[in-house]
Amino acid sequence: MKRLLSQMLYRLQLPESWVIFFILGIIMMTFPFLHIFNKPVLLFGVPLLFLYLTAGWIISIIVIYLFMIASRHGSRPTDEKDEL
Amino acid sequence: MNGVISSVAVISVIYTALIFLIAWYAHHRKETGRSIISNPIIYSLSLGVYCTSWTFFGSVGKAATTGIDFVLIYLGPSLTAFSWLFLLRRIIKISKEHNITSIADFLSRRYGKSPWLGALVTLIAFLGIMPYIALQLKAVSTSFFLLSGFQKDPNNYITLASGTTIPIALLLALILALFSIVFGARRLVSSERHEGLIAAIAFESIVKLVALLAVGLFVTYGLFDGFIDIFERFRITNPEKFSQLFTFAVSRNDPNYISTFTLLFLSMGAVMLLPRQFHVMVIENSDVRHIATAMWLFPAYMFLINLFVMPIAIGGILTTGSSSGADYFVLSLPQLAGYRGIALLAFLGGFSAAAGMVMVESIAISTMLLNHIFMPIIVLFTPRTWFPILLINLKRFGILLVVLMGYFYYRIIGDSYTLVNMGLISFAAAAQFMPAMLGGLYWKRGNKAGAISGILLGFLIWLYTLLLPSFSKSGWIPDNLFSNGPFGITLLKPTELFGLTGMDLWSHSLFWSMLFNVSSYIICSILLNQNEQEREQVHKFIGIFGHDESQKRTERKRLSKPVTTDQFVTLMSKFIGESEARRALQLYSNGRNITGDGTISEFELPDLKRFTEKTLAGSVGGAAAGAIVNNFLSDIGSSMEPVYDIFSSVRTNLDQNRESLFVRLKASEIINRTLDLQVIMDDLLRLLVKEFKLDVALIVKKNDEGTFSIVSSQGEKLSPTNPPHLCLKNVPLLNLVYHDKKTHFINDLRLDRAAVTLDPKTDQSYISCAHIPIYREGEPVIAVLSLLSKTIAGLFTQEFIELLSSLAGQLAQAITIVREVEAKQLERSQKEAALLKTARITRDMEIAQQIQKSFLPDSAPSIAGVDIAGRCISAALVGGDYYDFFLRSRQIVDIVIADVSGHSIGAALIMSEVRTLLRAEANSVHTPCAVLETLNNQLHDDLSRAELFITMFYAEYNAETGILSYSNAGHNHPVLQRRDESVPMELDTEGLILGVKKDVLFEERTIKLIAGDVLLFYTDGLTEACNSKGEMFDLSGVYSHLKTCLHLSAEEILDSFYARIHEFTGSQNLQDDISFIAVKIL
Secondary structure, eight states: OHHHHHHHHHHHTSHHHHHHHHHHHHHHTSHHHHHHHOOOOEETTEEHHHHHHHHHHHHHHHHHHHHHHHHHHSOSHHHHSOOO | OHHHHHHHHHHHHHHHHHHHHHHHHHHHHHHTTOOSSSSHHHHHHHHGGGSOHIIIIIHHHHHHHTOGGGGHHHHHHHHHHHHTTTHHHHHHHHHHHHTOOSHHHHHHHHTTTOHHHHHHHHHHHHHHTHHHHHHHHHHHHHHHHHHHTOOOOTTOEEEOTTSOEEEHHHHHHHHHHHHHHHHHOSSOOSOOOOHHHHHHHHHHHHHHHHHHHHHHHIIIIIISSHHHHHHHHHHHHOHHHHHHHTSSSTTTTOOOHHHHHHHHHHHHHHHHHSHHHHIIIIITOOOTTHHHHHHHHHHHHHHHHHHTHHHHHHHHHHHHSSOTTGGGHHHHHHHHTTOHHHHHHHHHHHHHHHHHHHHHHHHHHHHHHIIIIIHHHHTTSOOOTTHHHHHHHHHHHHHHHHHHHHHHHHHHHTTSSOHHHHHHHHHHHHHTTHHHHHHHHHOTTOOHHHHHHHHHHHHHHHIIIIIHHHTGGGTSSOHHHHHHOGGGOGGGOTTSGGGOOSSOHHHHHHHHHHHHHHHHHHHHHHHSOOOHHHHHHHHHHTGGGTTOHHHHHTOOOOOOSOOBHHHHHHHHHHHHOHHHHHHHHHHHHTTSOOOTTOBOOTTHHHHHHHHHHHHHHHHHOHHHHHHHHHHHHHHHOOSOHHHHHHHOGGGGGGHHHHHHHHHHHHHHHHHHHOSOHHHHHHHHHHHHHHHHTOSEEEEEEEOTTSOEEEEEEEESOOOSSSOOHHHHHTHHHHHHHHHHOOOEEESOHHHHTTTSOOOTTSOOOOOEEEEEEEOOTTSOOOEEEEEEESSOTTOOOHHHHHHHHHHHHHHHHHHHHHHHHHHHHHHHHHHHHHHHHHHHHHHHHHHHHHHHHHHSOSSOOOBTTEEEEEEEEOOSSOOOEEEEEEEOSSSEEEEEEEEESSSSHHHHHHHHHHHHHHHHHHHSOOOHHHHHHHHHHHHHHHHHHHTOOEEEEEEEEETTTTEEEEEEEBOOOOEEEOTTOSSOEEOOOOOOOBTSSSSOOOOOEEEEOOTTOEEEEEOHHHHTOBOTTSOBOHHHHHHHHHHHTTTSOHHHHHHHHHHHHHHHHTTOOOSSOEEEEEEEEO
16 A cells, blocks of 8 residues: 555656546646536525636645645656656 | 826836836845745746737637647647656756757757857747747737727827827837846846746746636636636527538548648747747756656646636637637627626736737847857957946847837738737748757757758748748738749749649748758758867766766755855955955956946956966866866856866866866766676676777786786677787786885886797787785785777876876775675675574474473372472473373373483473383273383384483372382382381383383382372483582482472472572573472372
8 A cells, every 4th residue: 555655656756647637637727627516506505607617726736735745755866857 | 088098007117116016026025035936837837928918819810710720739738748757858968968049059059069060049039939929029019900990091100099009019019128138137147037027927827717717717717607618609590600610621622631730830830939938948947856846737728728728719709700709809899788897807818928928039039149149259359348337238128129129010010910820930930940940959970960950941931931922911021932833933933932832831941941951960860060169068968868877976056145255255255265256356357347236247257267276276287177167167167168178278287187087076976886796897887988089998807816807898899718819928917016005007008018028829919907905005916907909109108197096095995894794794794694593493492392291291190199289490401301190090190201312302202202101001901011011112113213211210109008119210219218217219110211121111119108108200400400519419318309399289398499409500501401299199
């Protein structure tokens, strides 16, 4: 379990992994996903689309933050052999 | 009203002073070498310059009119942050490597240092940014009017009570231009980093964040009761507007995601490609590692600054009843509620946002103007002494020009556009750089023609479809151009180009400009070829991240300080001594414009460079001097490279020299990188083949039989199994090299054939070749380095041969070292293996010994009238000694002592077998002779197979009768000493050693023991114990010692024998185990 986790953290330090995040983010911001939330209703007293965008934003920031912290503690070598 | 103005003015002045103070402090810290800017948090904050007064005022305006899609402008950059780890990092690394000064510089360098591309990018940036600057001026001047309560006249003039009129927007423009000049263009030095500016920007980022959060909190929790309250109220009072603002255009029943995508796309591009973003992100970056923090901190910053935008917008609508004037809700809401303090804070925030943007933008663009528009013209003229002054003033002029263009744009379009819509025009312009940028970073084929044509087409379409329509209300352009198209051609209507309708202005423009931009870029790149210089640049930009590892390792650091004369002195001192160097420089600087602190302006540099070269040439020769200075300068880096190129006339003939330096450097890297000879040789040959355009490079070794074999080869495919023809052909030469340890080369085979006899049958396609011996001074040749070229005659000049010889020498050294290391390693590993083996055996032996010892009885049985004791003193290793007692009844005890021949594990194993058999045997009543007979028969096969023998003495003592019955199988005779007899007596019977022969009969005798008798059983270890002189303890020793200890108990007798033996042998280790049993009749 622990090995799997460190393996995952290692992979996340590869620039390639971030390409996937990048593309995923763009997909979340385009037609099909937006359409799901594009409704004039309140959820918990907050407009649905506003909630979706705000929550998504926070999550993306936290995700980047966590992985940056993880990679700082993780192995250094990837830092050197950077780039695609 | 004057009071209001003065209070606003005073606060502005104090605020401005504060910013200057911060900037000065940052600059001071940098000068003293403790930069506060080199910090990931400051870096992230400085990226916050993305949030201008557009964000501060315009976002609320957009939120109140078109709704939540304002947030896409910030979600785009947040998404882009995911790509920074690979994209931004790469851009920064390249920029630092090449000392790039702006995005125009970056693009023009990538595409073959094209001056035209640089100028084009500069022009687009210059024009494209106009609306953006105008937006800032509009926002701040309007907010000023709102705050001061003055009526706004069409010219933005305010008339004071005294009757004087002040053109506020123009005044603001001039103030901002002054700011920028002070921060960015005080001096003209090679350094392009402005620490003071960045500190000010970072501070302003904090101010605008705090201001907007304050207003947000005030509106959300002061005027209303939190988020939910605002949303609920809004839905109840204005449900139609609610659904319009909180969805993407659902009200019109056509959820149109095109404009959503356009906003996202534009903002994603803008956050990296706007000149000011590129400037703070790339040029002002002090450490690549700061990106990691900025990746989350910058999105977090944008998130915070936008958190309250929606509540403020809705709060504004709820309070004022409409969304007109929504662009200034941030300011008007606190003011309407009577909170002037918060309104003032909001004004400061807006001012900060605008000032930061205008400063960085104008500095970035004026740098581009200077380097790509003014410089190419200036270098055409003969240098004059007043040129540096001209240059710095041109830079200042550039800043002023940028700001004033923005001002005039604002005057022209007036208030016909909202803030955000003005800004998007600039975003669309910056987006034109995207294809060339991304292609330039990742696509090797992307070429200059493609980049220029793509950017130009995109720019023209942008100009026509976006910038031009923005002038529509100014009356400059005839209205029917917009309604009917030029010359009445409706297909060419700027807002509905080629009949494309139903899209908003920006999506429409973006679609057409990107279509033409991207296709032109790709088509031209595929159809047209890159020239030499372009290919070189492509290699520098893309190649460095591929295979070329070493170049990356020697990555140069950007020089954060300007070049000083001291550096030149240091350089020269290395060659001509310090005093000489100083004198030379003194001579040079007489009558020249060199500042007190010794910094050299861009302009002075070429002259000084030439001078330095000349000075150095006096001592090291012209070519070398050129190489030295060039290397020195390229290490430092310089932002105005074209200037040097004009002056460096000697450059061409230096290439050879540089090449050789480069090759030497790379070669030593290769050699030091690994201890794998094959890798070293392969890499070295590959380097030679690549750098000198050779066709084949080989390392050939002579075998013991006198034939040659190829150890390593690069270049044309050679089959290693079939000795290639070229090797055969060169055998005479190779033999010669082996013989005289000298380099042999033929520069043109067609002419030199007569000199050396070569086999005419072999392939003659090589026209020049060289064979260099690989050897160390005074040692035989190890191998030969052979280089062959098909095309270049006369390749092997004296210099080149020298270089190759020295490489061969290095290689020989490396081979010797590797061989030594290998030999040592082999020796060490063999030793280790042997040690390990011994250790394992020793451990096994120890275990065996332990087990064996445990086989011996712990204590002797206690029987009335007799005292028995037994003991075994072990020698170093396992042995075959064995003794045991079997108590048959309360009166009868069997005593056995035996010795298996040899000291092996085998002996020990047999001994354990004997023990097992004896124990089984002892349970049935047998006489000693019968026991020995049975044992002999049982053990015979095992013993003869193991080639071992056993000697054994078996005795049975009956304490009641005092009779001892005994049989002997070739064992040492036990000694019986009676108290009153002087000579001891030996107990012996006839019998053969066990294991010699089957069915042996053993004699059995009896003797009656009487009180005071001491009987000693022992193994041969006792009599054969040697002292240091080699004398044995012998039977006589046993006899004499036994006599002395008759009075002792059995245990004490053994103790005394032990002590005696110890004394006798001294420090000598025992050769054999000693076991003895003492029986004393009481």
